[in-house]
Amino acid sequence: MKLKRFLVRYFPPGIILEYEQRGEMKTKAFDLLDLTSETNPEEVVDMIMKTEHLVTIKRRDTVIELIKNLQEKLKVPVDKTYGLFKVLRAHILPLTNVTFNKNGDRFLTGSYDRTCKVLDTSMGTTLFTLEGHKNVVYSIAYNLPFSDKIVTGSFDKTAKMWSANDGSLYHTFKGHTAEVVCVQFNPSSTLVGTGGMDTLAMLWDVESGKCVSNLQGHTAEVISLQFGQAHNGKHLITGSFDHTVILWDVHNGRRVSQLIGHDAEISAAVFNFDGTYVATASMDKSIKIWDLRMGARDLFTLAGHTDEVLDVTFDNVGKQVASAGADNTVRLWDVKDFSKPSFIFKGHEAEVSKVTFNPQGTVLLSASADKSARTWNTTTGKVIQVLEGHTDEIFSCAFNYDGSKIITGSKDNTCRIWQ
Incomplete structure (x- = not known):
């Protein structure tokens, strides 16, 4: 194995080793979930070196500097206040959801007007509009952390995957027989998960657009869906109006546990x-x-x-x-x-x-x-x-990646950027 480079993940804190093994590039992450601004960086490095031979004495100082960099990101003014930066009336009907991309320089809005907008955070301008759904665009997501793809779920019983760079349509996922109300990419951006009012969750291949798993087990609407970050998204949970949550194995589409x-x-x-x-x-x-x-x-x-x-x-x-x-x-x-x-x-x-x-x-x-x-x-x-400042219910809100900006979405047809 040959270490190629170090990468840092600020939130949550972690150091990622990118290395080559038998001609194949791989990564290994060290999660530093207990790191604080007061932690001794040298003690952290020594702990890593005990279990990871790729981190040698020669690289010790480099890793110490990376940890200090992570610690600086944790130092934020807790009582920061946010001023109103922009009021955006991007849709002609109420919004359903808002979400930032990884860097927070762009965000998405879904709406009852059947579209999803991609907006520039710093300018407050619409970059392009994702059109094609035949009913409410209810759920929206970027493929984090890459942020080069978007998935939208609609009351028209379909989900669609788009290019986040130019808005072109990659796939339309057809298979649900009722409204699609939750969508998400897995951490490696190889799968899209969708949940619907038809009691089903489905997994779709990002490259081919084909359904790879039909997750049957709930007896009422699936209204919540999330991939786990651990083990490269091995597990998925779905929450339902049937009062239960199911834990699924993503690799084989089988139910692991039902949380009753x-x-x-x-x-x-x-x-x-x-x-x-x-x-x-x-x-x-x-x-x-x-x-x-x-x-x-x-x-x-x-x-x-x-x-x-x-x-x-x-x-x-x-x-x-x-x-x-x-x-x-x-x-x-x-x-x-x-x-x-x-x-x-x-x-x-x-x-x-x-x-x-x-x-x-x-x-x-x-x-x-x-x-x-x-x-x-x-x-x-x-x-x-x-x-x-909003004139109707606020139903969605989010911080950008470093917490310097906030976006709020309301039934008053507007979203507001605060910074």
Whole structure:
């Protein structure tokens, strides 16, 4: 084996070794999920060198500098406030979703007007419009981290894959018999997963556009779908209105486990970064944490919301869980102690439908039907800022890659860029 170069992954922190073995290029990642700005870089390098012979004494100083670079990215002003940069009325009908590409210099908007727009973040201009769906474009995704392809899922029962560079259409995925409401690329960008109101999830080959797996097992609508990042996306989870989540083996399309325990519809299901836990949110007012190392065991039930839980998410390193509820609150939980929330964030005057962490995990962003979004300090539990100006419900929000920008999408037909 011959080491070719080092790559860094800022969020979550990690160092990737690119090496050649028998004429084939391969990569190996060292996840530094416990890295902080106070960590001693030399101790981290010594730990890596004990298990990885490609990191030699000769390369020790290089790796130390890479770790210091990662630490600088973790130093962010926690109480940063965001000013309104642009108000974009890109669609003639309400938006359904917004999402950034890897670098945050472009973002997507889906809409009831049957189109998806690709927009320039710094200019606030539409670069091109993805047209061809015959009904609402409900779900949208980039193939992260590459960001050179886009997938859109529609109420017209199809999904489409496009070039993110010029908007040309690669494939139309036909096979669902009802609305497609969730889509995602796997981490290596070789597969697209789609979930539909027909109780099915399907896996599609990116190159050929053909269906490679028809995932049958749910008895009601599939409304949530996510590939795990661990083991190069070996596993997929699907959440359903049948009250369950299914863990699938992507390689053979077989069901590994069915997560049974909720008493009502699933609203969201997510992996943590290293694939050890799954968090599920339900209309039964609870969140459950499942340990995949123990046969998808129901580890904890996080109670306290007094109405339906509409969203749940892990931070980048998997140390915190946040939930959003129809009881107008956001709750933050520490993975080391699920016995009670670290904080209950109060201030929204209507249901909170979306919650997401900044890349560093220091700020939480929430979107609400009260027409506002809010940022919260995850260390103090205090509200940092109320992002106001939308004239209807905000249903989607996102940070860009380094957390310097926010985008909010609303039923008022507009999205807003904050920076």
